[in-house]
Amino acid sequence: xxxxxxxxxxxxxxxxxxxxxxxxDDVRVYGMLWxxxxxxxxxxxxxxxxxxxxxxxxxxxxxxxxSRDVPKNVYGHLEAxxxxxxxxxxxxxxxxxxxxxxxLVAAESEEAAAAAAEAxxxxxxxxxxxxxxxxxxxxxxxKIHQWGNWYPHFEAGLDRRQIRxxxxxxxxxxxxRIVSGVYRPAAIEHVPMEPQTALVVPExxxxxxxxxxxxxxxxxxxxxAAHLQWPLNKLKFVGGTVGGGxxxxxxxxTETVSALLALKSGRPVKWRWTREEEFLCSSxxxxxxxxxxxxxxxxxxxxxxxxLTLHDAGAYARFSPYGLTKHSFHHTGAYTIPNLHFDGYxxxxxxxxxxxxxxxxxxxxxxxxxxxxxxxxxxxxxxPFEVRLRNANRIGDTSPNGVVYTDPSTVPTILAIAxxxxxxxxxxxxxxxxxxxxxxxxxxxxxxxxxxxxxx
Amino acid sequence: xxxxxxxxxxxxEYPTGMNQNGDPxxxxxxxxxxxxxxxxxxxxxxxxGSKTIQSQIVAETLGVPYDWITYDNSNTDSSPVxxxxxxxxxxxxxxxxxxKAARDAREKLLEIASKxxxxxxxxxxxxxxxxxxxxxxxxxxxxxEVAAAATWTHGVLITGxxxxxxxxxxxxxxxxxxxxxxxxxxxxYASCAAEVExxxxxxxxxxxxxxxxFDVGRAINPTLVEGQIEGGAxxxxxxxxxxxxxxxxxxxxxxxxxxxxxxxxGIENLPQIDTIVIENPSADGPYGAKGISEMANNxxxxxxxxxxFDAVGVWVTELPITPERVLRALERKERGEAGPRxxxxxxxxxxxxxVNSFAHASSPLRFALGA
Numbered sequence: 062x063x064x065x066x067x068x069x070x071x072x073x074x075x076x077x078x079x080x081x082x083x084x085x086d087d088v089r090v091y092g093m094l095w096x097x098x099x100x101x102x103x104x105x106x107x108x109x110x111x112x113x114x115x116x117x118x119x120x121x122x123x124x125x126x127x128s129r130d131v132p133k134n135v136y137g138h139l140e141a142x143x144x145x146x147x148x149x150x151x152x153x154x155x156x157x158x159x160x161x162x163x164x165l166v167a168a169e170s171e172e173a174a175a176a177a178a179e180a181x182x183x184x185x186x187x188x189x190x191x192x193x194x195x196x197x198x199x200x201x202x203x204k205i206h207q208w209g210n211w212y213p214h215f216e217a218g219l220d221r222r223q224i225r226x227x228x229x230x231x232x233x234x235x236x237x238r239i240v241s242g243v244y245r246p247a248a249i250e251h252v253p254m255e256p257q258t259a260l261v262v263p264e265x266x267x268x269x270x271x272x273x274x275x276x277x278x279x280x281x282x283x284x285x286a287a288h289l290q291w292p293l294n295k296l297k298f299v300g301g302t303v304g305g306g307x308x309x310x311x312x313x314x315t316e317t318v319s320a321l322l323a324l325k326s327g328r329p330v331k332w333r334w335t336r337e338e339e340f341l342c343s344s345x346x347x348x349x350x351x352x353x354x355x356x357x358x359x360x361x362x363x364x365x366x367x368x369l370t371l372h373d374a375g376a377y378a379r380f381s382p383y384g385l386t387k388h389s390f391h392h393t394g395a396y397t398i399p400n401l402h403f404d405g406y407x408x409x410x411x412x413x414x415x416x417x418x419x420x421x422x423x424x425x426x427x428x429x430x431x432x433x434x435x436x437x438x439x440x441x442x443x444x445p446f447e448v449r450l451r452n453a454n455r456i457g458d459t460s461p462n463g464v465v466y467t468d469p470s471t472v473p474t475i476l477a478i479a480x481x482x483x484x485x486x487x488x489x490x491x492x493x494x495x496x497x498x499x500x501x502x503x504x505x506x507x508x509x510x511x512x513x514x515x516x517x
Numbered sequence: 518x519x520x521x522x523x524x525x526x527x528x529x530e531y532p533t534g535m536n537q538n539g540d541p542x543x544x545x546x547x548x549x550x551x552x553x554x555x556x557x558x559x560x561x562x563x564x565x566g567s568k569t570i571q572s573q574i575v576a577e578t579l580g581v582p583y584d585w586i587t588y589d590n591s592n593t594d595s596s597p598v599x600x601x602x603x604x605x606x607x608x609x610x611x612x613x614x615x616x617k618a619a620r621d622a623r624e625k626l627l628e629i630a631s632k633x634x635x636x637x638x639x640x641x642x643x644x645x646x647x648x649x650x651x652x653x654x655x656x657x658x659x660x661x662e663v664a665a666a667a668t669w670t671h672g673v674l675i676t677g678x679x680x681x682x683x684x685x686x687x688x689x690x691x692x693x694x695x696x697x698x699x700x701x702x703x704x705x706y707a708s709c710a711a712e713v714e715x716x717x718x719x720x721x722x723x724x725x726x727x728x729x730x731f732d733v734g735r736a737i738n739p740t741l742v743e744g745q746i747e748g749g750a751x752x753x754x755x756x757x758x759x760x761x762x763x764x765x766x767x768x769x770x771x772x773x774x775x776x777x778x779x780x781x782x783g784i785e786n787l788p789q790i791d792t793i794v795i796e797n798p799s800a801d802g803p804y805g806a807k808g809i810s811e812m813a814n815n816x817x818x819x820x821x822x823x824x825x826f827d828a829v830g831v832w833v834t835e836l837p838i839t840p841e842r843v844l845r846a847l848e849r850k851e852r853g854e855a856g857p858r859x860x861x862x863x864x865x866x867x868x869x870x871x872v873n874s875f876a877h878a879s880s881p882l883r884f885a886l887g888a
Binding site: 063064066067070072073074192193194195196197199201215216219225226236238239242245246247248249250252276277278279282293297299302303304306311337345354369371373383386389390391395410417420423424427428429430431434435436445446449453463464466467470475477482495 | 528529568572576592603604691692708741756766773797814815836857863865
């Protein structure tokens with residue numbers, strides 16, 4: 062093998078560093094209009110009146126669209142995975158977060174479009190927002206979502222994602238200590254180099270060419286086709302290289318509405334978000350609330366884990382049920398814990414919907430479980446490397462879902478870091494491998510995990 | 518008032534491909550009359566380097582130089598389905614699609630070469646742009662000559678198609694979370710050590726060093742994977758000590774709306790980063806590769822938070838670890854309120870943050886500490 066494994070130059074690297082890579086916003090076509098949005102100024106409100114007539118009459122304005130112009134306004138990005146739809150493309154009747162788009166204007170300049178968007182008349186009736194996920198189940202909590210304050214559509218009608226494994230009661234009874242803690246990583250912005258941008262060109266053939274900054278061409282094309290109720294062959298997505306995504310460009314934020322404006326005006330339409338819109342109105346990484354109680358022995362075995370996760374989804378579900386499920390599948394981290402009791406909820410709040418971001422669902426649980434691991438080691442007076450190595454998952458162990466690990470590398474990566482920082486380990490830890498547990502390394506509490514030791 | 522040094526570690530894992538799978542990627546390849554290769558894939562390159570990686574996989578599999586490859590992911594008319602560039606899947610899932618397409622094209626290339634050389638395709642190999650008879654390296658024909666013969670002599674277009682789809686793993690026991698198939702394509706692993714300096718007067722945490730070890734399965738391009746690991750480290754540093762959309766979460770006041778009021782890491786925040794790449798090949802990744810792109814920002818926050826404890830003796834479990842959070846934690850410690858509460862064998866940290874301190878007694882959203 063010569064090409065694989067070689068330090069070859071990046072395919073498009075020279076174009077990137079010499080400024081020649083074309084961003085979506087670099088594409089300009091003749092007759093192009095600019096779009097601007099009317100967005101909700103409230104976290105939660107009913108829309109009592111929406112009148113676009115003044116805006117439509119303004120100089121340079123070619124089209125205004127509201128929810129009435131969308132053939133299928135409510136579409137779920139993950140309907141195929143059994144996650145039903147709740148989010149309207151354009152607000153219809155009420156708004157669930159500050160910055161939610163209500164109407165879009167296409168005009169001959171961004172200034173004209175912005176002025177017309179401001180001229181749209183709206184009357185709101187403000188409602189009390191729900192913002193603290195810890196209070197979502199209180200009797201006096203505002204009811205903010207059609208499904209209730211948390212997502213109720215997991216398999217078999219469960220209102221939470223559950224993991225159950227082994228005998229958690231016995232693990233807690235057998236433990237020498239039960240160490241619990243609370244972990245709360247923050248919402249953060251994706252901060253892509255290029256904010257959300259689309260240019261939609263109506264072609265003479267009747268097709269739409271959509272220049273998109275999506276990080277998933279076919280996924281976003283499917284979303285536009287679903288909202289428009291069009292077959293895929295009437296759409297051509299052009300993209301391929303974009304200015305960063307980190308998960309936020311899976312949202313298909315600009316393409317569909319720009320397409321509706323292009324169809325209504327018969328002109329190419331570009332909608333490019335300002336950096337301020339990107340910070341305030343684009344989806345974020347979710348804030349998570351995680352509580353862990355681990356049943357441990359004095360010599361550092363983790364017998365069982367009980368965990369509660371509250372995932373702050375913002376106003377709509379988007380990808381959150383998927384993210385929480387992934388989170389639950391990885392809530393033991395790089396270790397084998399035989400007895401588990403996990404409950405996770407996707408909670409709705411009146412903030413910008415959260416979405417995928419680098420490490421979706423797992424970045425949060427890695428933070429919680431790893432800091433907890435260090436706390437356990439400190440509490441027991443043990444070496445944090447050795448507690449990790451002891452519980453590290455090994456070939457033949459099983460995951461929270463009961464799937465056998467075939468190539469875990471927890472042990473080799475920990476040993477490499479111990480070496481790198483010059484951390485001394487006792488000889489039996491230094492000699493550990495990722496191979497199946499056997500002999501003295503197969504503790505009684507893991508027998509059921511790895512089957513009969515005679516087999517190894 | 519002093520500056521304190523501390524160290525902390527972490528060990529993590531992360532899956533490749535969409536959780537529960539079911540996420541297809543497809544690719545096709547055509548070979549031009551001079552042997553140059555066009556690859557059509559729907560994988561958006563959002564800066565992750567998938568154009569480079571997939572081109573390397575095709576070049577390796579076909580046996581031609583890297584710079585013979587033209588990679589086109591520009592539009593949905595010419596490129597087939599790729600579910601997307603997320604879930605750490607562009608190397609593993611989409612990479613397997615181009616790998617299969619390249620194998621298919623290679624087979625067709627060898628059929629034409631076989632006719633030209635009058636040697637069975639089974640006895641031919643492609644090495645650096647030449648089709649060579651096994652065991653008789655003088656008997657050969659260049660790939661450009663084969664492509665020309667296909668076009669002008671045999672009237673054949675040399676193409677290849679490939680698709681990768683790991684079947685959807687259904688949750689068959691909703692009460693326990695049991696699945697009927699492995700819910701991921703592969704799992705990657707990493708460990709990290711962080712060294713910080715904490716100023717107990719200002720509360721500022723400065724990350725001085727990060728050591729990171731990633732098992733990448735197989736580094737298709739070591740430079741790119743090191744870049745991904747180092748870039749991820751910077752993002753993880755942002756998560757750990759700098760970034761937050763809602764400075765008063767769960768309140769929504771004072772959201773940063775511009776650079777300067779929202780703080781992503783800048784060049785002045787960068788620590789010294791030591792990267793160790795190890796390769797335990799994945800059984801079914803292209804050339805053994807796994808996907809590590811997302812997890813690259815996962816191991817730093819817990820290692821940094823552990824290092825802060827090592828430095829000043831307080832657990833800050835809300836991110837980011839801002840100066841305010843450090844100072845408030847130090848104050849709690851001084852007042853003897855830092856905990857944990859001990860009750861029998863229970864060791865209870867962070868009660869001031871727990872849902873149980875906020876939720877109404879009748880709320881279903883409470884955490885039962887016991888079994």
